[in-house]
Amino acid sequence: MVNVEWAALADGNIAEIADLARRCMVRDGGLRATTSPGFLARRYAGAGVTAVGAFGDGELLACGAVRPMKAASAIAALVDPAHRGRGLGSSLLDRLLDVAKRQSERLQVETESLTQEAHELFLSRGLRQTFAEDVCRCDLTRPLSQIPLPQGIRLEEWTANNQGAFYEAYQASFADRPGFPGWSQEQWIDWLVDDEFLPQCSLVARTADGTPAGFVACAEGFLVQVGSIPEWRRGGLGRALAATAMERMRRHGDTEVFLDINVNNPASAALFQRLGFSVIARRARYEPLANGERSQVSSPVT
Numbered sequence: 272m273v274n275v276e277w278a279a280l281a282d283g284n285i286a287e288i289a290d291l292a293r294r295c296m297v298r299d300g301g302l303r304a305t306t307s308p309g310f311l312a313r314r315y316a317g318a319g320v321t322a323v324g325a326f327g328d329g330e331l332l333a334c335g336a337v338r339p340m341k342a343a344s345a346i347a348a349l350v351d352p353a354h355r356g357r358g359l360g361s362s363l364l365d366r367l368l369d370v371a372k373r374q375s376e377r378l379q380v381e382t383e384s385l386t387q388e389a390h391e392l393f394l395s396r397g398l399r400q401t402f403a404e405d406v407c408r409c410d411l412t413r414p415l416s417q418i419p420l421p422q423g424i425r426l427e428e429w430t431a432n433n434q435g436a437f438y439e440a441y442q443a444s445f446a447d448r449p450g451f452p453g454w455s456q457e458q459w460i461d462w463l464v465d466d467e468f469l470p471q472c473s474l475v476a477r478t479a480d481g482t483p484a485g486f487v488a489c490a491e492g493f494l495v496q497v498g499s500i501p502e503w504r505r506g507g508l509g510r511a512l513a514a515t516a517m518e519r520m521r522r523h524g525d526t527e528v529f530l531d532i533n534v535n536n537p538a539s540a541a542l543f544q545r546l547g548f549s550v551i552a553r554r555a556r557y558e559p560l561a562n563g564e565r566s567q568v569s570s571p572v573t
């Protein structure tokens with residue numbers, strides 16, 4: 272058995288953390304982007320971050336960090352699949368919880384690829400799951416099925432002149448989702464449009480009189496949002512919007528497309544499963560139980 276030594280980590284350890292993240296991804300699944308040095312540096316290095324690693328024979332076997340966020344401290348951690356089941360994860364989590372509790376009144380534990388063991392560990396430390404979404408992937412190298420638009424509907428690409436129609440469709444289709452943020456058009460566009468946004472694959476659906484009925488928004492390799500306004504649901508609009516956007520992404524050169532589906536959204540899960548997506552990981556967040564609250568008995572890991 273390897274002797275384990277704990278040490279503080281710094282910016283110079285990011286390459287080792289990236290290697291560890293890749294070993295974890297092979298076992299647990301997840302997005303390649305979550306193993307990139309840039310993604311990891313935002314969690315394991317920088318101002319106000321406390322990062323710690325467990326080394327055995329000079330190799331990084333586990334690491335974790337507490338980083339300050341606006342109103343809470345966030346904890347992230349990784350344990351090498353070849354060294355699980357020997358207490359490294361629980362010892363790491365206990366250290367990180369101690370740091371986080373000293374730093375902030377609120378804390379959250381995040382994972383990009385939840386495992387059953389991690390879920391049980393979090394519950395055993397008085398945490399509860401407050402957010403979970405499945406990361407899904409679809410291969411775009413295979414032929415995609417042609418899906419006709421509902422009658423009377425036409426599609427328009429994103430331009431400088433029709434963003435109001437996109438926002439109208441977004442608001443009307445997402446207003447009934449739990450946790451709908453109620454953003455202004457400016458806030459939503461600010462959230463949606465960055466260097467990776469694909470205007471040519473983002474479409475608004477309009478009825479014959481021009482009223483927005485639905486939309487789809489895409490970024491490089493990602494289908495970010497799709498929505499149908501309630502009056503147009505279950506008529507094939509959501510499926511047609513998603514399929515048209517995927518075909519455009521394929522023509523743009525993408526060979527695969529990813530998306531996130533909240534576990535509380537069975538309509539979306541059914542839609543994308545039928546379009547050929549499969550779940551590759553579950554992202555999740557846990558927070559301490561409120562006073563008097565009981566721990567979950569079930570274990571919601573797919």
Ligand SMILES: CC(C)(COP(=O)(O)OP(=O)(O)OC[C@H]1O[C@@H](n2cnc3c(N)ncnc32)[C@H](O)[C@@H]1OP(=O)(O)O)[C@@H](O)C(=O)NCCC(=O)NCCS
Binds near residue numbers: 448496
């Ligand atoms: C999810 C959503 C986009 C579906 O749009 P839609 O226009 O109703 O979808 P479609 O009519 O094309 O349905 C396609 C398939 O999705 C599934 N589906 C859609 N709504 C469903 C529901 N309420 N329950 C179960 N399955 C559902 C079905 O498999 C359906 O096929 P079927 O009608 O042949 O059974 C729509 O419900 C919506 O806008 N929801 C709010 C926003 C949202 O959650 N977006 C997805 C996350 S980004």
